Amino acid sequence: MIEYRNLKVALLGGGNVGANVAALLLEHGDELASRAGAGLELIGVAVRDLDAERSPSIPRELLTTDAEALILGADIVIELIGGLEPARTLVLKAINSGADVITGNKALLATHGPELFDAAEQVGAQLYYEAAVGGAIPIIRPLRDSLAGDRVTRILGIVNGTTNYILDLMDTEGASMEDALAKATALGYAEADPTADVGGYDAAQKAAILASLAFHTTVPLDSVYREGITEVTLEQVQAARKAGYVVKLLAVAERLAIPGTSEFGVSARVHPALIPLEHPLATVHQAKNAVFVEAEAAGSLMFYGAGAGGKETASAVLGDLVSAARRHVVGGPGVAESTHANLAVLPMSAVTTRYQITLTVVDEPGVLAAIATLFAEHGVSVETVSQSVTGHGDESLTATLVIGTHAATESSLASTVEALASNAAVSSIESVLRVEGL
Numbered sequence: 001m002i003e004y005r006n007l008k009v010a011l012l013g014g015g016n017v018g019a020n021v022a023a024l025l026l027e028h029g030d031e032l033a034s035r036a037g038a039g040l041e042l043i044g045v046a047v048r049d050l051d052a053e054r055s056p057s058i059p060r061e062l063l064t065t066d067a068e069a070l071i072l073g074a075d076i077v078i079e080l081i082g083g084l085e086p087a088r089t090l091v092l093k094a095i096n097s098g099a100d101v102i103t104g105n106k107a108l109l110a111t112h113g114p115e116l117f118d119a120a121e122q123v124g125a126q127l128y129y130e131a132a133v134g135g136a137i138p139i140i141r142p143l144r145d146s147l148a149g150d151r152v153t154r155i156l157g158i159v160n161g162t163t164n165y166i167l168d169l170m171d172t173e174g175a176s177m178e179d180a181l182a183k184a185t186a187l188g189y190a191e192a193d194p195t196a197d198v199g200g201y202d203a204a205q206k207a208a209i210l211a212s213l214a215f216h217t218t219v220p221l222d223s224v225y226r227e228g229i230t231e232v233t234l235e236q237v238q239a240a241r242k243a244g245y246v247v248k249l250l251a252v253a254e255r256l257a258i259p260g261t262s263e264f265g266v267s268a269r270v271h272p273a274l275i276p277l278e279h280p281l282a283t284v285h286q287a288k289n290a291v292f293v294e295a296e297a298a299g300s301l302m303f304y305g306a307g308a309g310g311k312e313t314a315s316a317v318l319g320d321l322v323s324a325a326r327r328h329v330v331g332g333p334g335v336a337e338s339t340h341a342n343l344a345v346l347p348m349s350a351v352t353t354r355y356q357i358t359l360t361v362v363d364e365p366g367v368l369a370a371i372a373t374l375f376a377e378h379g380v381s382v383e384t385v386s387q388s389v390t391g392h393g394d395e396s397l398t399a400t401l402v403i404g405t406h407a408a409t410e411s412s413l414a415s416t417v418e419a420l421a422s423n424a425a426v427s428s429i430e431s432v433l434r435v436e437g438l
C-alpha cells in the first residue's frame with residue numbers, strides 16, 4: 001500500500017456542480033489519489049444554507065457556512081459559488097493563503113482574470129479553470145498546453161447550451177423563440193436570469209477567456225462585441241436552412257492582420273451567424289457545445305460535448321483537482337498565465353466577415369442594378385444574388401432579394417445597410433446575418 005501525502009481540499013459552493021464534485025470525490029477518492037500521487041481529503045463544503053436540498057446529498061458533517069475559516073485550512077480550494085462577489089474576495093484569500101484555486105466561474109475570470117492571475121503569480125499559486133468554458137469539454141488545457149507549440153488563428157465556438165437548444169428547436173421543430181426558451185428553462189439549461197444566455201452575455205464571458213488564452217493576450221470582457229439571439233426569427237432560421245445554412249450563436253475569436261502594418265491584433269465577438277450545413281459546427285444539436293479551433297500547423301480541430309450539467313462539469317473540476325494535486329507533489333512555481341503576445345485588441349469595426357442580406361424590393365427595371373451599385377459604392381463586393389417574386393406591394397410587384405457578400409468590414413456593411421434602408425426601391429430589410437465557417 002503506497003503512503004500518500006494528504007492534501008486538504010476545500011469546496012466553496014454546494015450547488016449542482018459543487019454537490020457532484022463532492023460526491024465524485026468521496027466516491028472515487030482512492031482512484032484520484034493514485035493518479036495525483038497524493039491523498040485528496042475533502043475537509044469541508046462552504047454553503048449559504050446548511051439545510052438546503054442537495055442532489056446528490058453532501059454529508060452534513062462536511063457542511064459549513066464559514067468559507068473563510070475553511071479556506072485557511074486548505075491546500076487546494078475549489079470555488080463553485082459563481083458570480084463576482086463574494087467569489088472574488090474568497091479566491092484572493094485562498095491564493096494569498098498559498099492555496100491553489102480551481103474555479104468554474106466564467107464571470108469572475110472574464111471580469112477579474114488579470115487581478116487573480118497576478119495575485120497567483122506573486123505567491124506562486126496556480127489557478128485552474130477548465131470548467132469555466134464548455135462544461136465537461138476539455139478546451140482550456142488543449143489551448144494552454146497541447147497547442148502551446150502552435151499558433152492559433154481563429155476560434156469559432158458554440159459555448160452557450162441554452163441558445164443552441166433554442167435555435168436547434170426552431171430549426172428542427174419549427175418552434176417559436178418563446179416556446180423554445182420555456183423548454184430550455186424547464187430543462188434547467190438556462191442561467192437563473194436567461195438574459196445572460198439569450199443576450200449573449202454568458203457566451204461573451206467565455207469568448208473573452210478563450211481569446212485571452214488562445215492569443216496570449218489579455219482580452220477584456222468589455223472589448224467583446226456582443227449580440228444575442230433575441231432578434232432571430234423563425235423565418236430567418238427556416239430561410240437559412242433552405243439556403244443551406246443553420247443559425248448558431250457563435251463566439252468568434254480571431255488573430256487579424258492590422259491593415260497597413262506588419263502587426264496583428266485580436267478580436268472577440270458573439271453574435272448569431274449562418275453556418276454552412278456541411279461545417280462540423282452545424283452538427284452540434286440540442287444543448288451541446290463545441291469549440292472549433294483553427295491553428296497554423298495543426299489545422300482544424302473540434303472539441304465537442306456537454307457544455308453544462310452538474311456531473312459533466314464536475315468532471316472538468318476533478319481533472320483540475322488531479323492536476324493541482326500533482327503540482328503539489330512535484331513542487332515548483334507552476335505555469336504563469338501567458339500574455340506575452342500582448343496584441344492590440346481590435347474593435348468590431350476592424351473585423352471583416354461575409355454577410356447575407358435579405359431585402360424586399362420593388363420589382364421594376366433598374367432596381368437590381370441600383371442595389372448592386374449601392375453595394376459597390378460602399379466597398380462591399382456582392383458574391384451571390386437570388387431573387388424570387390413574392391407578391392404585390394401597395395402599388396407594384398415586390399421581389400425578395402437574398403444577397404451574399406464577399407468579406408467586407410463591419411463599417412462598410414453598416415453604411416451599406418443604412419443606405420439600403422433609405423433607398424426608395426427597398427420596401428424592407430428582412431434580415432442581415434453574418435456568415436461564418438466558409
Ligand code: HSE
Nearest residue numbers: 160161162190191308
Ligand atoms: N447557461 C449556460 C449555458 C450554462 O446555457 O450554456 C453553462 O455555462
